[in-house]
Amino acid sequence: MDKATFLEAIKALNELPQKKFKQTYELIINLRDLDLKKPEEQVELWVQLPADRGIPTKIAALVGPELAEQAKTSCDTVILHDQFPRYAADKKTVKKLAATHTYFIAQANIMPDVAKTFGRVLGPRGKMPNPKAGCVVPPNANLKTLTEKLRKTVKVSAKVQPSIKVAVGTQNIKEEQVAENISAIHTSVVQKLPEEQANIRNIMLKLTMSPPVKITNEGIVKPVIKEEKKDEGTKDVGRRKKEEEKKDEGKAEEGTPEKTPAKPKRAKKTETPGAA
DSSP: OOHHHHHHHHHHHHTSOOOSSOOEEEEEEEEOSOOTTSGGGSEEEEEEOSSOOSSOOOEEEEEOGGGHHHHHHHOSEEEEGGGHHHHHTOHHHHHHHHHHOSEEEEEGGGHHHHHHHHHHHHTTTTOSOOGGGTOEEOTTOOHHHHHHHHTTEEEEEESSSSEEEEEEEETTSOHHHHHHHHHHHHHHHHHHSTTGGGGEEEEEEEETTSOOEEEETTEEEOOOOOSHHHHHHHHHHHHHHHHHHHHHHHHHHHHSOOOOOOOOOOOOOOOOTTOO
16 A cells, blocks of 8 residues: 555545534554454554644653753643652542643653552553653653654554554645655554554544545545435425424414304394284
């Protein structure tokens, strides 16, 4: 599969009826013939993308005084080592941090305290600072270079279910850039798999609220949009209007008082002259 095929899939999605907001392109790679109980067959890698996805990437730094000043200029949130006790007693705030940040950077010499304070929340969410992603750093690290790299990096993972799902861009960026990002992820995944392309069942691309386009070695398979549903909906609307009109007519008839027929007037009795 090449960039041209991915670009064709993107264009097919943009030919579908669009929403009133800019949607996100979601890449789905379904895998096969893997035993995910074996760590060596699990997929977990960080791919640096060639293009910006148009999606904000928030980074939090868990550091000591050595990296405090750098962190304040390079990261979105900075939590210093001496502030850890406050977070240890406030699990709700830690959960909020985990939900709103993509990456956590930690200073290596305070990692035991990072794990103790944040591990129970960040660990199950896959957000613990990971050395594979370069997020565990020495006290003299260059955080500017690291954060610039992380803002273009996506985590690609399949450790429980044989399926990879990752956002590769939004409709705010150029179609060619989205295709480049997809190509980079596809290449990295193929190189990671034991049998490479043979371990991929299928690849699909979709927008946030669209049906998927299937991507194959032979080309793409566009989603089928059924027009009948629209016609049925139109008929239903017409049927409902007629029913409402009948109800309105019935109400109008009920509200009109019926005229009661006038009683015939009795003829006045006239006396006959000379009657006894």
